[in-house]
Amino acid sequence: MKVRIFSSPDSRLLEKEVNQWLEANNWIKVLNITQSTGASTVLSIWYDEPNVPILG
Numbered sequence: 001m002k003v004r005i006f007s008s009p010d011s012r013l014l015e016k017e018v019n020q021w022l023e024a025n026n027w028i029k030v031l032n033i034t035q036s037t038g039a040s041t042v043l044s045i046w047y048d049e050p051n052v053p054i055l056g
Contacts (some may be wrong), residue, residue: 001031006043014041 004021008014022030022045032046 001046001048004045004047006045007040009040011041014043018043018045 006014006018006021008017028047028049030045030047034044034046036042
């Protein structure tokens with residue numbers, strides 16, 4: 001399991017960054033998403049990568 005953490009004081013920019021990352025990594029399996037809010041919003045996405053060989 002891996003985690004990717006996003007943080008931004010502007011929720012619109014955070015949403016845009018997260019959506020771009022998810023589109024670029026659409027082959028991952030998202031397991032959990034957590035969010036905390038204070039001076040900034042922090043979003044953690046816990047995910048697994050498929051177990052496939054790398055083609056060369």
